[in-house]
Amino acid sequence: MQRNRKENPPAPFQSISWRRLFAYLRPYTGRMAVAVLALLLSSGLGLAFPLVIVRLLESVTQSQSYGPLNTLAAALVGLFLLQALFTFAQSYLLTYIGEHIVYDLRVALYTHLQRLSLDFFAARRVGELVSRLSSDVTQMRTMLTTNITSLLSQIITLVGAVVIILSLNTSLTLLIAGLVPVLLLVAFTFGRRLQGMSVRVQDDLASSTVMAEEGLQGVRIVKSFGRENYETSRYKAAMQRTFRSSLSVALFNSIFMAVMMFLGFGAIAALVWYGGREVIADRLSLAMITGFLIYGVTIAMTLGGLGGLYAQLRMAVGGIQRVFELLDTGPTVQDASAAAALPPAEGRISFEDVWFSYEDGAPVLQGVSLELRAGEIVALVGPSGAGKSTLLNLIPRFYDPAGGRVRIDGRDLRGVTQASLRAQMAIVPQDTMLFGGSIRENILYGRLDASEAEVQAAARAANAHDFIMALPQGYDTLVGERGTKLSGGQRQRVAIARAILKDPRILLLDEATSALDNQSEGLVQEALNRLMQGRTTLIIAHRLSTIKVAHRIAVMDEGRIVELGTHDELMQQNGLYARLYAMQFKETLQAEAVL
Template sequence: MKYVRQLARFLHPYRTMLFWGSILLILASATNLAIPLFVKQLVDVVMVKKDVELLNDMAWIIALLFLSQMLFSTAHNYLYDITEKRVTTDFRKRIFRHIHKLSMSFFVKRRTGEIMSRMTNDISTIEGVITDLPATVLQQSIRLFGGIIIIIYMNWKLTFMILVLAPILVLFARYYGKRLRALSTEIQDKLSNSTTILEENLSGMAVVKSFVKQKLEIDRFEAAVEDSFESAKKRVKISAFFGPSIGFIAFITALVLLWYGGHQVIAGNISPGELIAFILYATIIAGPMGSFARLYTRIQEALGASQRIFDILNTEGEVKDIPGAQPMPAIVGKVEVKNLHFHYRPDQEVLKGLNFTAEPGEMVALVGPSGAGKTTLINLLHRFYDPVEGEICVDGIPIHTVQLSSYLQQVALVPQETLLFGGTIEENIRYAKPEASEEEIVEAAKSANADAFIRACPDGYRTIVGEKGIRLSAGQRQRIAIARAILKNPHMLILDEATSALDNESEKLIQEALERLMKGKTSFVIAHRLSTIHNADRIIVLEHGQVVEMGRHQELMDKEGLYHYLYTLKSYQLEHEPEALDEADL
């Protein structure tokens, strides 16, 4: 019932349409109940009275009832169906909005294909019952109870035979509904697994081909699909048996009615018209019983899907504004890291009590071996995560106490793995500032040394970059990302190997652009390039999640500690073993 109530909230804004749809549904159902009464009279006119004129009148009345029922049903179907599509659209939008409120940890813990499956397969399962539930309950309740009242009035003995059907159908529905609900959840889980494998292959096709692992991936996907098929086969077996079983019970009941009713007609206790009308009412009553049984199984399947959907909707973002959070004032740039602790898993601490201060306008280089905590520190500075203990203060203000959006609007991130959206180059640069003029976009591109190659593209700034920028080289993608950061004109910069994908000539030009951009702004750079380290105002050396050294380049070289070792090692490799150089070592 918890999930039913949550789904019902999405129907509330459209209660007016549902109200009029329900009125039309009531009229259609009432008309349907009236038809057998007139059919009874028509049969008696033909078989007993043999009155042709009255036969014609009754035929016209029945035809008018059929027409009215059609019109009422058409209008009701339109109102209910359009509401269903509207609610489903709102549902998708709500989930998409909610996903953007979730913290990065949510996406780290879940695979992309699993989330996509929940937004596609599960919502499609739910869609079929959003308005079917209230419509079926209302329509079939009117037919069931209205029909029972009429046939009790007509012949209570025949009514008793029909009502024997009810408990059998309830038991069937209850038993098979539970099994179908469990299977529905199982099938959706297995579908999400195959969707995940598909998404991974489409995103990483170059890696698959490079390692000649097409057969391995095909086998993985086929195994996942076959696993899903096995669960679907179980559901098909149940559904295949359930429907005909209901039909069999209904046919047996109808046969008994005909047999018993036939005896009553022969004995002269009831008229032929009454028997025909009674059978029609029995059909009308059996319909709701079967519909309720089928609806019950569909609800069980939908509840299995809704459980997975509301698992997302009921998840709260870990990084969010605290009550009463104020906007972040214009950043000057003093950054203080105080006793910073962080872990992704409680048994594996990544940062262990970091302490340092960066003055306004300083360029801070973060160096250290792989796994030292550089990227984690960058994520905390960008507030993708909040620390487990300690705090980060900007201009003396703890960043977790201010509105997140107001802080991020003043911070620019150029990540190591550049992400471009599938639109044009212009749209990707303009992403930082939607109201930017063409002149501003071109100027940002020039500053990032991107204007020349953009103009060489077939459609210039309106060239489509393709999914994740696949039509551009890695260096071109990185320069567009830098142009995007330049256009944002932030007060604080976070650069995660911002020039790692550039050749030497482009790097020199980009370094000049970044130096102009960083002037007067506090900048944090995960530095692999020696030139970046030389220019840094402060170098923070991390090892095992702790600050082991801090200072300028020459100061740290004179200490001959970890920084001296890493720098000397890299310098040697650059000169003698460039092919053995691991960029992640510094």
């Protein structure tokens, strides 16, 4: 499946807040200073190397004893040793700083993602966000440590070499200097193109990551429909796009490096030709031309390295922008500046002329008004798309209504903190989500400081304790990713135990028993009946066994509540509820009559 991709021009350097980028280095200023000092000393010693070579050659051609030669050779070994030590210090410190920056960035980005509202995730795929956490953050680390310090080292080496050769021979220096504008023009041209190509590679990689994640998370569906080959072909196609994009970058980068190398060593050839004429004319010594050649090679390689670094920096700009864009995305549902903690709730919930629509603008809720008394159990029924789940999601403020108000105990939810609001409610969804740890860890998610006795009591209340103890490792059994090692009914009972452990004042059940067989449903429904006692409960359900416990039933259609009353009252009205009952609950009623 080919993605539609809008081609955007490469972002310029000035589009990035460099102060913000370098702020990630601030906690490591001391270590970075030592690393830079080690880099300066290492680069300085590297610049001294050709001068020692010149002196060695002069001592060989002019001296009649081994003394000066031995001294200079020992000095050369000493220079190499010191340079190696400084290089080690620089390399280790930069790696240390880089790994810490990756840690800081990933934690900050993940923390920020956790704070964003549900509409953000509804518009994006998880695999793309994972790609941002991995590859784009790594690009930022590389720019802040390796690229920046390499740039500094190359500049020091270039300036130092130019200063030294100017002191050796002005005419030869001017010969090399003529190459600089050409190299800079080539670097700028190729670097801008490489940035755009690199962004395309990152986008294609993110797309393939999304496909891999979806295929692996939905592996049961894939296998049930026999779509293994189809998923493989989708992923293969995505990876082929990534491969082609990466190959284009590699080809373009190889051409760039080859051009830079040709220009650099072409200058060296010109230097050899011109220097050789000077030696033949006895205007320059062999030792001096040798030193000049070494410095010339150093300058050529440095200019080539600067061009390559420029290209790498341009390639990293897109990744840095994507990370900053995520960090700059704010939650659409936010606590008001004067928001207060919600006191222990009685549980009265009221919807007052509530309107809501998603991004497409089509109204999902249209003037809904409904009052739930403290401790009351209300069931929401209606055809698919009627707005039941949307109405339920407004209670924990996963979304805010576009119009009207939602209140708990008379308090507008916009005036209380989200944390205090959600602390007093529990949700058991239709699509049970378990984390890939142990059963104990998943139940403890309801209340992290609960004791082992409380965990087991919650499991017993959810009728989950017996099947848990029958597992080889009991409560320490790993459930697998998303709970795939447990059956649907077992996952649902663990989720209900998690809700029971939280002991909420408000309970939200979204098809909570839909994944259970008849035997499990009876056991869990019994546990839910105990849990719902004295708690305000809103239920979305189609199964008769769940509807029976409701004090009232609200019937929704096209974003409105069209009927409200008890089961008997609604059946007497012979309206939408009666028709739904006849269609959806008739088989269940017949099965119960048989039993």
